[in-house]
Amino acid sequence: MKxxxxxxxxxxxxxxSFGASSLGSVFRETDEAESIFTVHEAxxxxxxxxxxxxxxxxxxxxTVLGQAIKQIPRHKFLLSTKAxxxxxxxxxxxxxxxIGSVEESLQRLNTDYVDILYLHDIEFVPAAIIMEEAIPALQELKKQGKIRNTGICGLPIALFETLLPQVDVDAIxxxxxxxxxxxxxLDLLPLVEEKHVGLVNASPLSMGLLSARGTPEWHPAGRELKDTCKRAADYCAAQGADIAKLxxxxxxxxxxxxxxxxxxANPANIRKNAEWTDEPMDGALLKEVLDILAPIHNRTWVSGRPEYNENLKS
Known part of the structure; x- marks a missing residue:
């Protein structure tokens, strides 16, 4: 692992890094013992x-994650949660x-601090609330030592383009x-680098778009985006490859x-994903898949307030 x-x-x-949303039975009903084992495998x-x-x-x-990490020395992992x-x-x-939310999270997680606290999906509320209420709360919690670093998260790129010049946070x-x-x-990198903000990318499978099983019905992407991603997944399968690995x-x-x-929440899956990062990528397959996906490149979907969704490619 690098x-x-x-x-x-x-x-x-x-x-x-490990996203623990699956432990909450967000995608399927999960077994607690298997979930705990998955964290240990990670x-x-x-x-x-x-x-x-x-x-x-x-x-x-x-709650499930708190049971898992209770069995692991705290110095062995970094932990982030949201509010x-x-x-x-x-x-x-x-x-x-x-402030109350963090206290509740610390109890569930069986720890006395988190390494990063993110404000969760802030595109759904007016920016003034974030800047006048939420960011000062993060700074207060950081001074108390209950959080080590501050952050924000959300879907629209425009959200970060708007707020990063105005707020002081450590990560997104x-x-x-x-x-x-x-x-x-990639368009956001110059601003991220200028502000020295820690960048966490999430969902390499685009919430299931890049899946051999097909996109879940609840996925907010448009039909052309779903169908094109499915064609790319099917192409990989026809070559004896897994689009998830790529x-x-x-x-x-x-x-x-x-x-x-x-x-x-599957221990074999997290082990396999970790191993993939140390294996060379199939450059020829990558080019072919990117060619298939070219017509829908950078297409996305609406999330949150209108000011963060202007001129998006949907």
């Missing part, structure tokens, strides 16, 4: 960054709620924008993007 520096946090993070494979949120499984993911989003349509970025999570079908995150290798392959989050 490691890279995460911006001004100074943390050395594994190029593949650590054994060299993954040292684990990300979670109270939103995932309505606190189930944090502000608590269900599909419940957002509360008030200072009081964020961007998802579905550095994968085989979408590399829009996708993970592609997303972890750029030194400018420190780490990529992948989520699973």
């Amino acid at each position: 490691y890279r520096k995460l911006g001004k946090t100074g943390l050395d993070v594994s190029v593949l 650590i054994d494979a060299g993954i040292n960054l684990i990300d979670v949120s109270p939103y995932y499984g309505l606190t189930k993911a944090e 502000g989003r608590y269900s599909a349509d419940v957002f509360d970025f008030s200072r009081r709620r964020i 999570i961007s998802y579905c924008h550095y994968s085989l079908n979408d590399t829009a995150l 996708a993970v290798q592609f997303s972890t392959g750029d030194d400018r993007i420190p780490t990529t989050l992948v989520s699973t």
Whole structure:
């Protein structure tokens, strides 16, 4: 496993990190013992960054993860969680709620601090709330030592283009924008590097778009985007290859993007994903797949307030 520096946090993070959303039965009903074993397998494979949120499984993911990491020395992993989003349509970025949310998360996670706290999916609320209530709450928690670093996360690239010049945070999570079908995150790199912000990329499979099983029905992408990604997955299968392997290798392959989050509650899957990062990528297959995906390159979908979704390619 390779490691890279995460911006001004100074943390050395594994190029593949573990997204614990699956532990909350977000994608399928999961077995707690298997979920705990998956976390242990991730650590054994060299993954040292684990990300979670109270939103995932309505606190189930944090609770299960807390049981898993209780059995692991704290110095062996870096831990991030989130605050502000608590269900599909419940957002509360008030200072009081964020501080209370962190206390609840620390109890569920069986730890007395998290390495990074992110404000979760902030594109759904007015920027003024984030800047006047939420960011000061993060700074207060950082002074108290309950969080070591501050962050924001969301889907639209425009969200970060708008807010990063205005707020002082240590890290961001961007998802579905550095994968085989979408590399829009590259446009954000100059700003990220200027601000020395730690960059976490998430969802190398674009929330299931790049899947041999086909995209889940709930996925917000348009039909052409779904169908084109399925053609790319089918092409890989016809060559005896797994598009998931190509996708993970592609997303972890750029030194400018420190780490990529992948989520699973299957121990064999996380072990396999970790091994892929140390294997050479099939350059010929990559070119063929990128050619198939070219017509929908950087297509995305609406998320949050209108000001963050102007001029997007959908």
